[in-house]
Amino acid sequence: MNGNRLKRRLTIMVAVITAAALLAITGCTKQPVNDTQSANGVQETGMVEQNGESETGEAAGQSGEAETDEAVGKNSEPQPTTTQPTPEPSVEADIPSLYEAFNDYFPIGAAIEPFQTSGLKSDLLKKHVNMLVAENVMKPASIHPAEDTYRWEEADKIVQFAKENNMQLRFHTLVWHTQVGDWFFKDAEGKPMVDETDPAKREANKKLLLERLDDHVRTIVSRYKDDIISWDVVNEVIEPRDPHGMRASEWYQITGTDYIETAFRAAREAGGPDIKLYINDYGTDDITKREMLYDLVKEMLDKGVPIDGVGHQTHISIHWPPVADIIESMERFAELGLVNSVTELDMSLYAWDDRSDFGESIPEEVLSKQADRYRELFEALKANKDIINEVVFWGIADDHTWLSGFPVKRTEAPLLFDKYLHAKPAFWAVVDSKND
Numbered sequence: 001m002n003g004n005r006l007k008r009r010l011t012i013m014v015a016v017i018t019a020a021a022l023l024a025i026t027g028c029t030k031q032p033v034n035d036t037q038s039a040n041g042v043q044e045t046g047m048v049e050q051n052g053e054s055e056t057g058e059a060a061g062q063s064g065e066a067e068t069d070e071a072v073g074k075n076s077e078p079q080p081t082t083t084q085p086t087p088e089p090s091v092e093a094d095i096p097s098l099y100e101a102f103n104d105y106f107p108i109g110a111a112i113e114p115f116q117t118s119g120l121k122s123d124l125l126k127k128h129v130n131m132l133v134a135e136n137v138m139k140p141a142s143i144h145p146a147e148d149t150y151r152w153e154e155a156d157k158i159v160q161f162a163k164e165n166n167m168q169l170r171f172h173t174l175v176w177h178t179q180v181g182d183w184f185f186k187d188a189e190g191k192p193m194v195d196e197t198d199p200a201k202r203e204a205n206k207k208l209l210l211e212r213l214d215d216h217v218r219t220i221v222s223r224y225k226d227d228i229i230s231w232d233v234v235n236e237v238i239e240p241r242d243p244h245g246m247r248a249s250e251w252y253q254i255t256g257t258d259y260i261e262t263a264f265r266a267a268r269e270a271g272g273p274d275i276k277l278y279i280n281d282y283g284t285d286d287i288t289k290r291e292m293l294y295d296l297v298k299e300m301l302d303k304g305v306p307i308d309g310v311g312h313q314t315h316i317s318i319h320w321p322p323v324a325d326i327i328e329s330m331e332r333f334a335e336l337g338l339v340n341s342v343t344e345l346d347m348s349l350y351a352w353d354d355r356s357d358f359g360e361s362i363p364e365e366v367l368s369k370q371a372d373r374y375r376e377l378f379e380a381l382k383a384n385k386d387i388i389n390e391v392v393f394w395g396i397a398d399d400h401t402w403l404s405g406f407p408v409k410r411t412e413a414p415l416l417f418d419k420y421l422h423a424k425p426a427f428w429a430v431v432d433s434k435n436d
Contacts (some may be wrong), residue, residue, distance in 0.1 A: 096431050109392035109393065113134075128417075131392060137155050172232045173233075187201070187204075217267050231271070264305045279293070285312075301336060312326070312340060315345075316348070347370055347426070350412075378430045
């Protein structure tokens with residue numbers, strides 16, 4: 001009886017040991033089945049991209065990116081993921097200076113805010129531009145917020161930075177229909193001048209407004225006349241949809257075009273003969289607006305108003321307008337003996353009526369198209385250097401641009417340097433542009 005029990009126990013132990021051995025040999029620790037496997041093994045799901053985009057599939061192993069489900073099996077354990085490191089903002093020391101590339105043509109400038117006069121952004125500016133303009137702090141509401149109040153501190157920072165770095169300066173802007181204090185347009189009793197209907201009181205209001213404007217212009221020009229060479233005296237006065245093609249601003253409703261004449265005459269008398277006085281506007285490539293501006297400028301010149309040049313803002317896109325239209329407009333004003341300046345250059349990635357958003361991944365073909373457009377534009381500007389006084393970008397790098405919030409909030413990249421301050425394809429297109 002005991003012998004039989006011993007035999008049965010020995011038989012069971014042998015069976016257990018044998019089963020364990022077989023499990024080890026056949027690898028029956030349960031493995032997932034890969035949906036994409038075939039007789040040839042795991043299916044490839046992508047190739048290594050040469051343009052810096054994230055790789056997928058087997059190729060992803062070369063960049064540290066996580067493999068896709070199709071490559072490793074949908075039921076596998078999640079794999080750790082890594083992302084491409086975010087570039088550190090830096091000023092590239094081993095690339096050409098933008099302004100030095102145009103020493104034989106015209107100054108290259110940028111619009112800035114005072115905070116950009118220190119840190120990395122200031123280093124980028126010092127390397128690549130030799131002209132500055134204040135993006136906001138010299139506009140009427142900032143520099144002259146109340147009748148008896150001038151605020152010079154922020155404007156002075158930009159002036160001082162330019163002087164320390166041998167940069168020229170533009171002033172933007174003495175007169176504008178927006179970013180201007182309401183106090184300009186209140187009568188002696190504090191009421192809105194535009195609401196007045198009595199002819200005698202309207203005439204008194206006109207006189208008061210022009211006196212305020214004259215004082216505004218003389219005070220600012222007198223302060224900066226030795227530091228600033230180019231002045232946007234009036235900005236955006238043409239609007240084809242308004243009566244007579246003149247923007248129906250409070251300036252115009254109260255004084256007609258007299259405010260334009262007053263501003264230019266006061267600027268010349270306060271600043272002397274050497275400063276350059278500009279009338280500045282956007283959309284000057286549009287033939288209708290261009291001709292309205294042309295007629296106004298000619299009328300002023302015929303009256304002896306001291307206008308030296310036309311500022312073409314040149315807020316354009318990768319789609320529009322044709323470069324030929326931009327140059328044609330400049331040639332038109334040169335016929336009047338005026339100089340031309342590109343005063344607020346940037347190039348949107350979107351068409352005017354497009355409200356889409358590329359997000360964080362701007363397609364390479366879009367940046368390439370932008371580069372081609374910038375190359376075409378600068379080749380044309382260089383070929384017409386005799387009628388162009390300066391070229392100023394409305395910003396220096398894509399991390400700070402008004403277009404990020406206009407006409408909608410979205411990713412924009414309209415300048416030559418990206419948000420890390422690194423040169424984009426557009427930079428190289430401009431630097432390498434040819435002179436026909």
